[in-house]
Amino acid sequence: xxxxxxxxxxxxxxxxxxxxELDPHNFTFEDDxxxxxxxxxxxxxxxxxxxxxxxxxxxxxxxxSQASADLLIEFIHGKxxxxxxxxxxxDLLELLGIDLGPVRLKCxxxxxxxxxxxxxxxxxxxxxxxxxx
Amino acid sequence: MAITDYSIxxxxxxxxxxxxxxxSREVHPGVPLIYLDSTATSQKPxxxxxxxxEFYRRSNANIHRGIHALAEESTAAYESARERIAAFIGAxxxxxxxxxxxxxxxxxxxxxxxxxxxxxxxxxVILTEMEHHSNxxxxxxxxxxxxxxxxxxxxxxxxxxxxxxxxxxxxxxxxMVAFTHMSNVLGTINPATEIIRMAHEIGALTLVDGAQxxxxxxxxxxxxxxxxxxxxxxxxLGPSGIGILYGRKALLEAMPPFLGGGDMIxxxxxxxxxxxxxxxxxxxxxxxxxxxxxxGSAVDYxxxxxxxxxxxxxxxxxxxxLERLEExxxxxxxxxxxxxxxxxxxxxxxxxxxxxxSQILDADGIAVRAGHHCAMPLHTKFxxxxxxxxSFYIYNTLEEVDRLVDGIYKVxxxxx
Ligand SMILES: Cc1ncc(COP(=O)(O)O)c(C=O)c1O
Numbered sequence: 414x415x416x417x418x419x420x421x422x423x424x425x426x427x428x429x430x431x432x433x434e435l436d437p438h439n440f441t442f443e444d445d446x447x448x449x450x451x452x453x454x455x456x457x458x459x460x461x462x463x464x465x466x467x468x469x470x471x472x473x474x475x476x477x478s479q480a481s482a483d484l485l486i487e488f489i490h491g492k493x494x495x496x497x498x499x500x501x502x503x504d505l506l507e508l509l510g511i512d513l514g515p516v517r518l519k520c521x522x523x524x525x526x527x528x529x530x531x532x533x534x535x536x537x538x539x540x541x542x543x544x545x546x
Numbered sequence: 547m548a549i550t551d552y553s554i555x556x557x558x559x560x561x562x563x564x565x566x567x568x569x570s571r572e573v574h575p576g577v578p579l580i581y582l583d584s585t586a587t588s589q590k591p592x593x594x595x596x597x598x599x600e601f602y603r604r605s606n607a608n609i610h611r612g613i614h615a616l617a618e619e620s621t622a623a624y625e626s627a628r629e630r631i632a633a634f635i636g637a638x639x640x641x642x643x644x645x646x647x648x649x650x651x652x653x654x655x656x657x658x659x660x661x662x663x664x665x666x667x668x669x670x671v672i673l674t675e676m677e678h679h680s681n682x683x684x685x686x687x688x689x690x691x692x693x694x695x696x697x698x699x700x701x702x703x704x705x706x707x708x709x710x711x712x713x714x715x716x717x718x719x720x721x722m723v724a725f726t727h728m729s730n731v732l733g734t735i736n737p738a739t740e741i742i743r744m745a746h747e748i749g750a751l752t753l754v755d756g757a758q759x760x761x762x763x764x765x766x767x768x769x770x771x772x773x774x775x776x777x778x779x780x781x782x783l784g785p786s787g788i789g790i791l792y793g794r795k796a797l798l799e800a801m802p803p804f805l806g807g808g809d810m811i812x813x814x815x816x817x818x819x820x821x822x823x824x825x826x827x828x829x830x831x832x833x834x835x836x837x838x839x840x841x842g843s844a845v846d847y848x849x850x851x852x853x854x855x856x857x858x859x860x861x862x863x864x865x866x867x868l869e870r871l872e873e874x875x876x877x878x879x880x881x882x883x884x885x886x887x888x889x890x891x892x893x894x895x896x897x898x899x900x901x902x903x904s905q906i907l908d909a910d911g912i913a914v915r916a917g918h919h920c921a922m923p924l925h926t927k928f929x930x931x932x933x934x935x936x937s938f939y940i941y942n943t944l945e946e947v948d949r950l951v952d953g954i955y956k957v958x959x960x961x962x
Binding site: 418423426427448449450451452473474475476477517520 | 898899900901902905906916917918922925931932960961
């Protein structure tokens with residue numbers, strides 16, 4: 414548990430750095446985790462070369478879902494859209510630096526799923542867990 | 547964990563703990579289990595495990611048609627379980643007691659068989675705002691198919707059903723009132739006898755979701771005058787994979803079969819069949835035989851304790867738990883006062899999400915559930931995405947409540 418609630422996660426949960434909404438944005442996407450009601454929205458702005466210049470997230474949920482969103486949004490600043498599309502579950506877990514059981518994994522991966530669905534320009538009913546395999 | 551708590555007199559808790567070996571395991575090195583998730587599923591006593599084990603060791607055979615010794619033993623054990631379950635709920639005859647997979651399947655049996663045969667476009671079905679998805683979605687599916695109108699008895703701020711509004715809804719001339727006897731989120735024990743009496747006065751039938759009440763309260767289906775009652779073995783000391791639909795004989799006899807196949811027929815020709823008599827008409831295919839036998843042993847165990855004693859034990863724990871939880875700054879417990887509820891306490895903390903509460907408690911071996919507990923509309927109504935839920939059963943103690951409270955203080959500290 415101490416591991417799961419490492420300082421980084423509690424700190425990002427209590428003092429998020431990338432919370433908010435961006436208007437205008439190049440894409441936005443939002444989705445829920447039906448098991449627990451976690452909700453995440455991401456807004457992303459890119460430049461002419463498709464490099465992320467600004468991004469933010471909003472929503473509600475447990476510390477793992479919100480802190481992972483905060484860390485993920487920080488990470489994609491300066492990345493290209495192609496790099497964002499190529500992000501994997503392992504990339505996100507590396508950012509979090511913890512091992513998660515199957516239930517909490519869903520919390521952690523929600524932000525990545527939402528981000529990638531937005532980057533690919535998917536519709537609301539095209540989102541699937543395949544995005545974060 | 548060592549049990550030092552003898553303050554609850556309803557029954558001998560030491561003896562009960564000896565029957566549930568899982569309660570003495572460690573969930574993390576050096577951390578004993580405190581199991582507060584019986585509303586999701588209960589633990590199983592040795593007697594139930596032994597009954598199923600014995601069946602596979604000695605008697606295993608398919609039931610009903612064999613003429614050899616094992617087939618006869620298996621059939622007798624399966625039917626004896628049905629008889630003891632029927633007696634446990636006060637059914638007039640075991641033929642009114644149908645084995646299903648669980649509460650959910652029992653309710654789907656009613657919507658698909660009784661509902662399709664009896665409900666027509668525009669017909670009204672009354673449910674409540676505190677239903678588990680399993681007594682909501684099957685009716686929504688039928689409502690879509692048959693253009694039914696669903697109406698809901700509202701839940702008041704303190705977690706009770708609004709019976710005045712119910713009386714008003716009854717003027718819509720509903721054909722069915724389907725409601726939970728005890729909420730798995732709020733713990734509310736609904737006044738089932740009164741709800742059923744009012745429904746019958748205007749000629750509506752009733753379905754009682756007994757998934758939480760049959761395990762925790764004395765339930766007599768004839769005293770309730772219920773038309774259908776659904777419940778699951780796994781929440782009342784029995785195995786998973788088996789449940790019951792109780793239905794009044796005249797109703798069940800008039801209903802078309804649910805699933806088709808072996809066992810549910812009397813006679814089959816290439817293009818037609820004749821249904822079997824009750825209860826077999828609704829038991830297509832080889833049933834969960836060992837599980838039925840385990841279920842029989844589970845009701846024996848509860849009957850030995852006495853359901854009044856079970857209820858009294860849980861009432862004492864929940865009374866104490868509410869007192870202790872409410873003393874923690876910021877904790878909000880949903881649902882009514884202890885006198886109207888069973889052993890369920892769903893709560894939130896302002897600083898931490900239910901997932902985080904549950905995860906941190908787990909480090910101390912405390913198993914509580916986090917989420918919407920299959921009652922999303924109820925959580926929406928109270929404006930919360932999720933709650934943490936502690937629930938209690940025959941094996942829980944006041945001391946475990948104290949450990950829970952200590953754990954919640956730890957959560958507060960971590961998220962302070
Ligand atoms: C009130 C209520 N109804 C129905 C169910 C569904 O039971 P099962 O999953 O055994 O079908 C539950 C169990 O979670 C419940 O608490």
